[in-house]
Amino acid sequence: MTDVPASNAPVTNLMGTYRRAPVRFVEGDGCVLVADDGRRYLDFLSGLAVTSLGHAHPGVAEAICAQARRLMHVSNLFDNELADEVAGTLDRLIGDGSPAGGKVFFANSGAEANECALKLARRFGGRGRHVVISGLGGFHGRTLATLHATGQPEKHEAFQPLPEGFRHVAYGDLDQVAAAADPAVVAGILVEAIQGEAGVVVPPPGYLRGLRQLCDERQILLMLDEVQTGLARTGRWFGFQHEGVQPDVVTMAKALGNGMPVGACWARAEVAEVFVAGDHGSTFGGQPLAMAAAKATLEALEAIEAPRQATERGAQLRDALGGLPGVTGVRGAGLLLGVMLEPGLSAPAIAAAALSAGLVINAPTPSLLRLAPPLIVSAAECEEAVSMIAALLSEAVAATTLGGSPR
DSSP states (O other): OOOOOSSSSOOOSSOSOOOOOSOOEEEEEBTEEEETTSOEEEESSHHHHTOTTOBTOHHHHHHHHHHHHHOOOOOTTSOOTTHHHHHHHHHHHHTTTSOOOEEEEEESSHHHHHHHHHHHHHHHHOTTOOEEEEEBTOOOOSSHHHHHHSBOGGGTGGGOSOOSOEEEEOTTOHHHHHHHOOTTTEEEEEEESSBTTTTSBOOOTTHHHHHHHHHHHHTOEEEEEOTTTTTTTTSSSSGGGGGTOOOSEEEEOGGGGBTBOOEEEEEEHHHHTTOOTTSSOOSSTTOHHHHHHHHHHHHHHHHTTHHHHHHHHHHHHHHHHHTSTTEEEEEEETTEEEEEEOTTOOHHHHHHHHHHHTEEOEEEETTEEEEOOOTTOOHHHHHHHHHHHHHHHHHHHHHHHTTSOOO
């Protein structure tokens, strides 16, 4: 006799680490997702800024299939014909069209790319000079080290004690960074070009330039987490390029494989050379299947002039969203946008209502909606999304005005 579940919750063998929405997607095409009941949804989240080329991109899909039929894995004990080519392309994009002269380590995720950056900083600084400064509100991953680099103390408590060697300062405040950056113990500064999970928080103009100057003066590594902002999302290939700075280390993932798990850590050659054989590794990092996806993705992003696409469609969305009822402002860059809502409106409730209406967005904070559609999104699809959001906001504002429950 089998036990009867005590609740009506679906039985699953998956750990309960996510609060999943009540929709199961089974298919996608461009900016559209299809659920298991056949309903179509307009995707303006891109799997959290991952599918920048849209779903089921034919070039990426064919590259993965062809590589799977040829060779899927051999390990990093052997050379890989694709990895060096992809690394060269990333080096050129980091140099904004010219080789930047760096080296790349391939991983499987953004957290792993940031782990590589943290280990580089410790190797660079040497024993006793290993502290890394990061911004409050920032997000750098879920491994123990990247969790502590993440400037969200509420996420730390359940996993104490965390690895030591991290200091958090207010994001965008150069004076606080300067006060914390004791060169006797600090090896690096790790920041996002725009804080995505904190609510699309844009630093003040000159912030990254100020960090670059401070790092040069104190011989500290400037490490840019471009996991969410990188690869054309903000209207430049990388977010730091808006300020014309050159970091010492750049991490990326998300859009790099258009859905294939792949991350990368780029570092200036002099910094990369502190690693010797055996210092770091990854069984699956840079394996042929992932590199085939990354190669095809980068080729397609360059072919469509992705930074221009992000700039144009982002400007269209920003202008349209800024005039909607209940909106106090729109922040971000390119196609990474945060829609700020009036007090009394619940962003999570509106995001849930949007899903019910057939639009995928999310609410990283209680008062902000995040939009990160594929970079291939059309003007018509942007108009459709804005129309849906406008209807939901009008309803929510009316309900709040009448004393009802805000949606």
